[in-house]
Amino acid sequence: MDARPLFFTLLLMTAATAAEAGVIRGTLTIHSVVAAAEGGGNPYPGRANSLVRTGAELRGTVDDAVIFVEKLPPGVDSTLAQPHPRPRLSQKDQTFIPRVIAVAAGESVDFPNMDPIYHNVFSPSPVKRFDLGKYPRGQSRSVKFPRPGLVNVFCDIHSNMEAYVLVLPHHAYARPDEHGRFQLPALPAGAYVVRAWHPDFREQRREVRIPEGGDVTVDLGF
Numbered sequence: 001m002d003a004r005p006l007f008f009t010l011l012l013m014t015a016a017t018a019a020e021a022g023v024i025r026g027t028l029t030i031h032s033v034v035a036a037a038e039g040g041g042n043p044y045p046g047r048a049n050s051l052v053r054t055g056a057e058l059r060g061t062v063d064d065a066v067i068f069v070e071k072l073p074p075g076v077d078s079t080l081a082q083p084h085p086r087p088r089l090s091q092k093d094q095t096f097i098p099r100v101i102a103v104a105a106g107e108s109v110d111f112p113n114m115d116p117i118y119h120n121v122f123s124p125s126p127v128k129r130f131d132l133g134k135y136p137r138g139q140s141r142s143v144k145f146p147r148p149g150l151v152n153v154f155c156d157i158h159s160n161m162e163a164y165v166l167v168l169p170h171h172a173y174a175r176p177d178e179h180g181r182f183q184l185p186a187l188p189a190g191a192y193v194v195r196a197w198h199p200d201f202r203e204q205r206r207e208v209r210i211p212e213g214g215d216v217t218v219d220l221g222f
Contacts, residue, residue, distance in 0.1 A: 022210035025183040026218040028067065028176045028196060033060040057095060060200045060222075062180045066102045066166050067220070068173035069184065070193035070205075077104075080171040080185045086110050086142070089153065089163055091119040096153060096163035100199060104171045105148050112140035118157060125151040127167060164199050189213070196220045 081104070090097045092114040101109060111121045113135055121141070122131040127149030132141040134157065145151065148169040155161040174182040184194075189212040196204040201222035208218055 021186040021188055022213070023183060023186050023215040024069075024192070024194060024208055024210065024218055025181075025215065026220060028062055028065055028180040028182060029219070029221040030060055030062045030065075030180070030198075030201075031222070033058055057099070060198075062176050063098075063178055064100045064200070065176050065196055065198045065222075066100065066168075066173055067176065067182045067184065067194065067196050068102070068168055069170070069187070070195055072170050072172055073188060073190065076188060077170040077172070082171075088112060089121075089165070090114050091121070091155065091161070094158055094161065096155075096161055098163075100164045100166065102166045102168060102173050102175065103145055104173075105167050105169055106144070106146055108142050108144040109165060110140050110142045113137050119161075120156045121153060122156055123151050123153050123165075125149070127151050128165075131156075166197060194218055194220075196222070198222055 086108055087101050087103055088110045089101050090112050094115060094117075103109060111132060113119045114137065116137050118134045118136050120132065120134045123129060127147050128143065128145050128151045130143050132143070135141065145165060145167045148167050151165040151167060153163040153165060172185055172187065174184050176182040187210055189210050191207065191209050194206045194208050196206075204220055204222065206218055206220065208216055210216055
């Protein structure tokens, strides 16, 4: 049996799919960046030389945002998933770094302690409740997030520490760079709803249409 007709048919189908794909890119602008009130250092009990925070965290920074598509056509997400290092939400300088992490449902996040004091990581969020207990510098524990939704993360030793894990139902999301520029993965032509989430602002939604064989620019702002 001559396999060449089938090969060329698949090649044409792949080329047609690639031609119909487009990229949503743009810039997110934020107009109010403020410093959060300091928690007074909040040293770990019983340690005279406990680590003291050196400054207030900023609130409203553009790189705390997550840009994502509300819903994907069936079968598209499987083409977007790419191997990548497991995300890390570090405990460093008595702060969670980064403040925000976005993952697709089913992925795991590592929580390494990089401070010379004990920390704890827990969440009371209904999407994923967990408590990793107290552990010292150099140790790391991980959590798998099977369901979409927002997970608030805290340390029960240091009340000033707070972070966010935004669990999305797919891989069509992006994080803005320090200038607010973002680019979503290539998607088939069609109508989409793009959402911009930020822990300090009300979520933004924008209807977008990707033309056949073309990209689209969407500028968002808080």
